[in-house]
Amino acid sequence: MSAGTILTVSGLTKSFGDGEAETLVLKGIDLQLAEGEMAALLGPSGSGKSTLLSILGTLMRASGGSHEMLGTDLMQASEAERTEFRSKYLGFVFQFHHLLPDLSAIENVMMPAAAAAGRETAPMRSKAGELLDAMGLAERRDFRPAAMSGGQRQRVAVARALINDPVLVLADEPTGNLDRQTADEVMALIRSINDSLSSSFLISTHDAHIAAQCPRRIELLDGRIVHA
Numbered sequence: 001m002s003a004g005t006i007l008t009v010s011g012l013t014k015s016f017g018d019g020e021a022e023t024l025v026l027k028g029i030d031l032q033l034a035e036g037e038m039a040a041l042l043g044p045s046g047s048g049k050s051t052l053l054s055i056l057g058t059l060m061r062a063s064g065g066s067h068e069m070l071g072t073d074l075m076q077a078s079e080a081e082r083t084e085f086r087s088k089y090l091g092f093v094f095q096f097h098h099l100l101p102d103l104s105a106i107e108n109v110m111m112p113a114a115a116a117a118g119r120e121t122a123p124m125r126s127k128a129g130e131l132l133d134a135m136g137l138a139e140r141r142d143f144r145p146a147a148m149s150g151g152q153r154q155r156v157a158v159a160r161a162l163i164n165d166p167v168l169v170l171a172d173e174p175t176g177n178l179d180r181q182t183a184d185e186v187m188a189l190i191r192s193i194n195d196s197l198s199s200s201f202l203i204s205t206h207d208a209h210i211a212a213q214c215p216r217r218i219e220l221l222d223g224r225i226v227h228a
């Protein structure tokens with residue numbers, strides 16, 4: 001695992017609203033992430049974690065500062081370039097799994113790859129199967145989300161985030177909807193996947209116990225990084 005820098009943001013700001021209603025939510029974020037790194041983004045409710053993840057995920061544009069990843073200036077990039085960048089290099093896991101209810105586990109995992117290629121292929125299916133195996137779900141490949149537990153669904157969502165070999169996976173409270181034991185199991189699987197792949201993970205949480213399972217902890221307080 002090389003320690004090359006994949007992401008650099010500096011002086012990053014984000015405000016919502018105009019004029020008197022303008023609120024500055026991110027107040028100048030300086031941050032670098034390295035290849036293969038697993039970091040928790042920790043902070044109280046309202047500190048700006050989801051806003052920062054949305055910006056790093058190119059789902060939202062920053063108001064100011066610089067945002068560069070893999071040599072691409074994402075502040076200057078067009079919407080089309082940002083969309084292409086997102087599907088090539090980024091993976092997402094959310095608090096609620098967002099799996100498609102009519103698709104089986106393996107079809108859900110394949111979905112981002114099939115959508116990008118315009119069709120399903122045999123290598124995609126076998127890779128999706130391997131990811132489900134790695135997430136301890138070999139026996140659940142053909143189950144639909146409704147037939148799985150919350151922890152199993154979230155593990156399918158992690159496998160889905162990895163199908164396109166993302167350089168960076170952004171996970172917004174991925175265990176926020178799970179009980180402590182199930183959350184620990186999902187975190188342990190993310191840890192082991194992170195050890196075996198070169199993908200980096202940035203995982204937001206307001207739970208110090210979850211953050212303690214990540215080798216690096218980045219703390220956000222009121223729109224500023226207070227520890228990185």
Ligand SMILES: Nc1ncnc2c1ncn2[C@@H]1O[C@H](COP(=O)(O)OP(=O)(O)OP(=O)(O)O)[C@@H](O)[C@H]1O
Pocket residue numbers: 016017023025043044045046047048049050051052206
């Ligand atoms: N679209 C928006 N318009 C206006 N204000 C917003 C918008 N999105 C977020 N905010 C404000 O930005 C601040 C940070 O919100 P954000 O969701 O990033 O925090 P968070 O740390 O992820 O919180 P939580 O842990 O509760 O999810 C909050 O005060 C929120 O009200």
